[in-house]
Amino acid sequence: MHTLRVYRRCLGAHLRATLEYQADFWILVVAAVLTQGAGLLLIATIFARVPRIHGWGVWEVVLIFGMMVLAQGASELLAEGTWGLAGLINRGELDRMLLRPYPCLLQVCSSRVGMNAFGNLTVGGGLLVSALAHLDVAWTPGRVALAAVLLPSALLIKVSLTVVANSTSFWLRGAINTFAAGLDQLGELTKYPLSIYSVGLQAVLATALPFAFIGFFPVSAFLDHGRLAWVGLLTPVVAAWCVLLAVAVFRRGLRRYESAGN
Amino acid sequence: MRPYRAMARIAWRNALAYRVPFLMSLSMLVFNLVAMFALWRALLGDGNSLAGFTWPQMKAYLLVSFFTNCLVSTFTDFAMASRIRSGAVAVDLVKPVDYQKGRFAEALGFALLETAAAATVCAVVLVAFGGVPLPPPGRLALFVASLAAVVPLKFLIVYMCGLLCFWTQNYLGISLARVAVSGILSGATVPLAFFPAWLRHVAEVLPFQAVTNTPAMLFLGRSPGLPGVLAVAVQLLWIVALWWLARRLWHVAVRRLTVHGG
Numbered sequence: 001m002h003t004l005r006v007y008r009r010c011l012g013a014h015l016r017a018t019l020e021y022q023a024d025f026w027i028l029v030v031a032a033v034l035t036q037g038a039g040l041l042l043i044a045t046i047f048a049r050v051p052r053i054h055g056w057g058v059w060e061v062v063l064i065f066g067m068m069v070l071a072q073g074a075s076e077l078l079a080e081g082t083w084g085l086a087g088l089i090n091r092g093e094l095d096r097m098l099l100r101p102y103p104c105l106l107q108v109c110s111s112r113v114g115m116n117a118f119g120n121l122t123v124g125g126g127l128l129v130s131a132l133a134h135l136d137v138a139w140t141p142g143r144v145a146l147a148a149v150l151l152p153s154a155l156l157i158k159v160s161l162t163v164v165a166n167s168t169s170f171w172l173r174g175a176i177n178t179f180a181a182g183l184d185q186l187g188e189l190t191k192y193p194l195s196i197y198s199v200g201l202q203a204v205l206a207t208a209l210p211f212a213f214i215g216f217f218p219v220s221a222f223l224d225h226g227r228l229a230w231v232g233l234l235t236p237v238v239a240a241w242c243v244l245l246a247v248a249v250f251r252r253g254l255r256r257y258e259s260a261g262n
Numbered sequence: 263m264r265p266y267r268a269m270a271r272i273a274w275r276n277a278l279a280y281r282v283p284f285l286m287s288l289s290m291l292v293f294n295l296v297a298m299f300a301l302w303r304a305l306l307g308d309g310n311s312l313a314g315f316t317w318p319q320m321k322a323y324l325l326v327s328f329f330t331n332c333l334v335s336t337f338t339d340f341a342m343a344s345r346i347r348s349g350a351v352a353v354d355l356v357k358p359v360d361y362q363k364g365r366f367a368e369a370l371g372f373a374l375l376e377t378a379a380a381a382t383v384c385a386v387v388l389v390a391f392g393g394v395p396l397p398p399p400g401r402l403a404l405f406v407a408s409l410a411a412v413v414p415l416k417f418l419i420v421y422m423c424g425l426l427c428f429w430t431q432n433y434l435g436i437s438l439a440r441v442a443v444s445g446i447l448s449g450a451t452v453p454l455a456f457f458p459a460w461l462r463h464v465a466e467v468l469p470f471q472a473v474t475n476t477p478a479m480l481f482l483g484r485s486p487g488l489p490g491v492l493a494v495a496v497q498l499l500w501i502v503a504l505w506w507l508a509r510r511l512w513h514v515a516v517r518r519l520t521v522h523g524g
Binding site for chain 2: 030035037042054178179185186189191
């Protein structure tokens, strides 16, 4: 409990610091809206001409898209600091964190707050709500419970995968981890129904790099859509696996860490 | 001329020395290409056509759009932004070279490598997927000319965004916003033909469309003969106009510079 409180307060401190630069804050909010707007424009223009892509209607795709945006916002809020991990290692600044009586991973995660988190959380939340409103879902207690499990699991997967991607900095040793950025971009593929990809790529996105469990599979399970809807029920299991993986990879990396020296 | 040639050469060597970040940033564009390929194949693969695009034509469009996305994509603006923010730009100011021409020389150096890399990816895709209608030699020459014009054009857009760093602390937001806006208005996200009429009219009078739409339309033979030549002339006009505008912006911006110590 104490650990979580410190984490929250750490994020809070960075949040306040970030909000000091008001112009930059608003620029990033606008940037997030524009970026997601471009993605939505693509979806809107396509669905203006065809009713369905591989059986997926416009609001179902928007729901997947909204989940992805929301998850991105969550990882920018909770684990943005990991994007600075390569720099911390490169400059030997991780030493300082290792001296403190607090889990190093959480210190790294909370060492920064992604300013476009707010833009993405707002846009993602908005998309989620409007998609659900248009899809006219029967909110039985079971459905509500399912959503309550799937949503946090999906967000946790994104946060964990961000940690895993950036933990590769321990091995790559550059000042900026472009590998993680590439991996993150690969995850963007799952903004669209998975069935449009070749079988091999589908398998990668569902198992080795389970980005498809952030949007596509949980939405399939929630809407009970398609043959593979049941796979979405595994989302909490995948989330648990991803968290364990993130912690394990980070620990492994930390064992390799050699200070840059002072 | 000599100092600029040297700057271009250094930029080219720099990019070669840091090829991992370069290839990673390229891989992001490749992943985006993969997603777009899959998405449009799902829509057009069975012989459909949308807004006058068949699958082979769309393949060609996506490849041209990928190519223009690769040009002047990664180095110029972030390098500039960090030098402005750290105050290192003061050193650039005392050098007896023109700032704008210097940055352009660097962008040209990078563009060589970007062209080589993008051409390789396109060649691989062509071999793997094939079926792209190649234009006759005359049109191909015009297409190559318009592709060459994209380099200064895109440089000027990127350069002016970089100059905005004189006003803000953080460049990420501006960069993301630029990518989103120019992605939409250039036709890189969706071909302009898919836009509602009002948005298409807006896009047609702005310089962004000359970055992706013009070369793509030339490649596809949508603007044959005189209109094609005119489209390239419009590109050149935009280069002249933006070059002048960027100069004005620089003169205003540089007055805001405060460098502490040194």
